[in-house]
Amino acid sequence: MNILFTPWRFSYLTAPKGDQPSGCIFCIAATTDDVRQTLTLFRTPDALVMLNRYPYTNGHLMVAPVAHEARLFDSADRSLRALIRLAAEAQRILSDVYRPDGFNVGMNFGQIAGAGVADHYHLHIVPRWSGDVNFMTVTADTRIVPEELDATFDKLAPHFARIRGEALGE
Numbered sequence: 279m280n281i282l283f284t285p286w287r288f289s290y291l292t293a294p295k296g297d298q299p300s301g302c303i304f305c306i307a308a309t310t311d312d313v314r315q316t317l318t319l320f321r322t323p324d325a326l327v328m329l330n331r332y333p334y335t336n337g338h339l340m341v342a343p344v345a346h347e348a349r350l351f352d353s354a355d356r357s358l359r360a361l362i363r364l365a366a367e368a369q370r371i372l373s374d375v376y377r378p379d380g381f382n383v384g385m386n387f388g389q390i391a392g393a394g395v396a397d398h399y400h401l402h403i404v405p406r407w408s409g410d411v412n413f414m415t416v417t418a419d420t421r422i423v424p425e426e427l428d429a430t431f432d433k434l435a436p437h438f439a440r441i442r443g444e445a446l447g448e
């Protein structure tokens with residue numbers, strides 16, 4: 279596997295704003311039919327999973343409730359259950375597809391804590407491999423992303439399609 283060290287944060291900060299729809303990315307992902315455009319891999323009535331457009335590593339996913347809520351304690355049990363259930367499926371699929379050595383799974387609440395979207399909470403699932411940079415370094419300016427997002431989407435989407443119909447927080 280080729281390892282690229284790329285200053286993604288810089289391209290993120292300087293990316294033109296015009297080609298993305300404005301508004302909450304999770305609410306857009308919950309309602310937009312074009313799932314590839316929003317990088318949305320799977321949706322249930324209560325939760326969704328999508329690729330992070332600015333990933334720290336290959337397969338960096340975000341799981342969010344469908345409800346636009348800022349904090350865990352704003353959420354109904356139904357949303358909480360759906361979120362962690364979908365996170366479990368996502369971790370299983372990432373394990374099968376990418377064979378990572380570990381994961382960072384976590385949430386940031388409020389911009390001071392590093393939340394890019396502070397008013398719609400979400401869970402980051404970041405696969406990790408031996409020899410990649412540690413998580414604190416990753417939160418600075420360096421990321422390891424050898425694979426294009428479209429390729430990641432194509433690789434993961436069929437696996438999520440297979441869990442459609444199974445009981446996921448219903």
Ligand SMILES: [Zn+2]
Pocket residue numbers: 302303304305306345346347397398
């Ligand atoms: Zn939202």
